[in-house]
Amino acid sequence: MQVLVIPSTAWPSTAGAPGAHVADAVARQVATAWARAVPHADVQTVLLSDGSAGFAETARGHLADPAADGAALFLETASVAAAEVAAVRDRTGEGAADDLAEHGSSAPVGELLAAALETRARTIVVGAGDVLGADTAWADGGAGMLAALAERLGVPGASDRLRQGAGALAGIDAHDLPDLLALRDALAGRDVVVAQRGDRTLLGLGGLAAGLSQHAVGAATTQRLERNLGDLSLAVGRARSGSLVGRDLLGAPVDVATSSPDHLARALAATPGAAAGGGVGFMLAALGARVRRAIDVVADLAHLRERIAASDLVVVVAPAIDAAEVHDGVLPAVAEVALDHAVPVAALVGGSEAGRREWSAIGVAGVHETGHADAAWWTSSDEVAERVARVARTWVL
Incomplete structure (x- = not known):
């Protein structure tokens, strides 16, 4: 019996350990307990990532030879977010969410990208965190990144305002x-x-500024930043609009040969994922980058489709099944692939806010709750082996 254990990306970071490391530890604990309970089972684990802290390490781990000349290079906004939080505190004397949203700059991402362009990497992947939070300390639509990249590459014309945060736009x-x-x-x-x-766009009810309210940013600030980001998108659309398109404009529904600059601006702002990394997704899209779900990027690197096809059962381990996990998490991504190959998916979780109708609709065959969402329980409790063994025996083939 081939069993594939995949941890959710929702495992939170702990002191000294990013969420990716926590997820790996949980998956290994479950796999070990499962193998002991069902000795004839071949139990393997595979890590995915949603673009947050640990993305680069996880993605790199799936490369056959990460050090090969021209190998893909993986960056992440999370690697520079903490330093930018400190910089905002130095500039404003505060570090609250409103201060980060207004004054935080994505310029450090531009520095990272410029350095990556100096390598021989043919593919450069930027793991972009949420609109604001532990992985992103700005909401400037990528303006700071644009200015820093231009300076490093010797491209003139960038206003100092681009580096001053969304509040200056x-x-x-x-x-x-x-x-x-x-x-x-x-x-x-x-x-x-x-x-x-996620699929947040730059503007509108499903846009970057609207998403800031989930991170304790006040309504007045979000409304002001929505207007400023709108100004930025129009400026980008009007700045030599015919030159902004990359190979396929990320599939954006616009004919650039006939579209007006304003139409191009709207199309770029409406790109699913434009809000990623505080708007880094939008600005990189304007420069011709492709935007993909991080889970899909890592799944391709890990040959997830082939590994699921070769399995008899897939087990997704998550702290909880909530709306985010059902719609944007590992669970639906894995279940979609498994459904194509008629492989059942079981979810082993701390708790579930979703009912049978919701999780069965995405292709999950069964949900098993342990009552514990704390990673410490999953990685150190003696009770884990007993709980996992009980679940494992119900899936013996």
Whole structure:
């Protein structure tokens, strides 16, 4: 019997350990307990990522030879977020969510990308965290990244306002932007990919500013930043609109040969995932990058489809099944692939806020609750082996 154990990306970070490490530890504990309970089972684990902290390490771990000349290079916004939080505190004397949203700058991401372009990597993947939080300390639509990238590449024309955060973008126009054609050309020889979790756009009810309210940003701030990000998107659309398109504009529904600059701006702002990394997704899309779900990026690297097809059972281990996990998490992504190969999916979780109708609709065959969402219980409790063994025996073939 072939069993594949896949941890959710929702396992929270603990002191000294990012969520990816916690997820790995949980998956290994479950796999060991399962193998002991069912000795004839071949139990393996595979790690996925949603683009948050640990994305680069997880993705790199699936490469046959990460050190090979020209191998894909993986970056993540999480690696520079903490430093930017400290920088905002130095500038404002505060570090609250409103301060990060207004004054945080994505410039460090531009520095990372510029350094990546100096390597021989043919593919550069940027793991973009949420709109704001532990993995993102800005909401500037990628303006700071654009300015930093332009400076590092020697492309003139970037206004200092681009580095000052979303609060400084009111009234920004095309004349404040660097030469986007030159930047697009600098990226054109590489396959630049934004790996993101959700499908938030830059603007609107499902956009970046709207998402800030989930991170304790006040209503007045979110409304002001929505207007500023709208100004930024129009400036990008109007700055040599015909030059902004990469290979396929990420599949955006726009004919760039006939579209007006404003139409192009709306299409770019409406790109699913544009809000990723505080708007880094939007700006990289404007420079020709592709935007993909991080889970799909890592799944391809891990040959997940082939591994699921070769399995008799897939077990997803999550702290809880909630709305985020059902719609954007590992569970639906895995269940979709498993359904194609008629492989059952079981969820082993701490608790579930979703009913049978919700989880069965995405292709999950069974949900087993332990009553414990704390990672410490999953990785150190003697009770884990007993609980896992009980579940494992119900799936013996």
